[in-house]
Amino acid sequence: MAEIAIKQVAKRFGGFTALHSIDLTIADQEFMVLLGASGCGKTTLLRIVAGLETPSQGEVWIGGRRVDHLPPRERGIAMVFQNYAVFPHLTVFENIAFGLRMKKLPQQEVEGRVNRTAELMHIEQLLKRYSGQLSGGQRQRVAVARALAMEPDVILMDEPLSNLDALLRLEMRAELKGVLAASKTTTIYVTHDQVEAMSLADRIAVMHQGHIVQAASPVEVYRNPAARFVGSFIGNPPMNFILATKAADGSWTVAGLTLPGPKSDKQTIEFAIRPEDVDTGTEGLHATVRVVEPLGPHTLVTCDVEGGLFRAILESNATVAVGDHLRLAQTRPHPLVRPRNHQRALIQTPFDPESTTAP
Numbered sequence: 001m002a003e004i005a006i007k008q009v010a011k012r013f014g015g016f017t018a019l020h021s022i023d024l025t026i027a028d029q030e031f032m033v034l035l036g037a038s039g040c041g042k043t044t045l046l047r048i049v050a051g052l053e054t055p056s057q058g059e060v061w062i063g064g065r066r067v068d069h070l071p072p073r074e075r076g077i078a079m080v081f082q083n084y085a086v087f088p089h090l091t092v093f094e095n096i097a098f099g100l101r102m103k104k105l106p107q108q109e110v111e112g113r114v115n116r117t118a119e120l121m122h123i124e125q126l127l128k129r130y131s132g133q134l135s136g137g138q139r140q141r142v143a144v145a146r147a148l149a150m151e152p153d154v155i156l157m158d159e160p161l162s163n164l165d166a167l168l169r170l171e172m173r174a175e176l177k178g179v180l181a182a183s184k185t186t187t188i189y190v191t192h193d194q195v196e197a198m199s200l201a202d203r204i205a206v207m208h209q210g211h212i213v214q215a216a217s218p219v220e221v222y223r224n225p226a227a228r229f230v231g232s233f234i235g236n237p238p239m240n241f242i243l244a245t246k247a248a249d250g251s252w253t254v255a256g257l258t259l260p261g262p263k264s265d266k267q268t269i270e271f272a273i274r275p276e277d278v279d280t281g282t283e284g285l286h287a288t289v290r291v292v293e294p295l296g297p298h299t300l301v302t303c304d305v306e307g308g309l310f311r312a313i314l315e316s317n318a319t320v321a322v323g324d325h326l327r328l329a330q331t332r333p334h335p336l337v338r339p340r341n342h343q344r345a346l347i348q349t350p351f352d353p354e355s356t357t358a359p
């Protein structure tokens, strides 16, 4: 059992607070992705779990054992970083065996583990090569194999695929998912790539300015972002935010679009609408097409609407041209709203905004 519990962990660098009292529990064998923009604190949090950085406050527990005072080698973890330090002067075999030799495991055990993990990563035919003779993707596999060979309870990965080209990245992503699920380790994986996060994670912890804003399954994070930031960070293109005004009958309208809304004594309220949750019709949001991007499976249309821009994902055979006037109707029954008195909350309608509290 290797549950990881991060309890009220904060990190200050001089006067700058990189992490604000983080609480996060990662279940045994769970694949947790830390996702966020550059500088939000992902790597710092990972390094604290690894023991490469000391927290200014808080505790780290792995497998029911408090570890924040222990050096990395005593934490039962293996790490794979972006600049995966594969030694060019060693063969692939010796690279994978490196940590096992440090642990002074018997030769037979070393050979068994190296062969098993090499097979798992499809590099068994490369074992005799020097790693300086490998491609980036092959070196990447060696780095992962070396971590897996340690049979750790926990694997920590920091942007391990970022040096690869797009195609290889896609391939390795799928392989990594399968291999890590089979190895039954608990994984924390840092990335700023939302697609990678969505595809790999059991849960995603979305980070922003040293806080975890939401930790939930990929679908939950996508469909029910707990905060405006999450909606604006996840999704390509991200959510549209439009300000609607209360009509006489209590519904909410913006430029011809009427939305089912919460009861509120506020006069304006912000709705959050995913680009794929609208369709063209005879009524709805008045929108003038500014840019049309046929992307293959669908067409992305950027429109001018009252108060700003609105992006809609339409069918690939949609016949729209720059300058067209469209009406866009919401196709999901319960759009998300952000009451103006709640700075961060995004809440699924229908709801009573006066009875909710912001996270």
Ligand code: ATP
Binding pocket: 013, 016, 018, 036, 037, 038, 039, 040, 041, 042, 043, 044, 045, 192
């Ligand atoms: P990236 O995706 O760019 O790697 P990140 O989310 O991993 O970003 P961190 O590396 O954790 O971000 O850094 C978080 C913040 O802490 C940043 O503002 C960074 O400048 C700051 N920081 C990190 N390490 C140090 C340090 N040793 N001294 C001072 N500030 C630091």
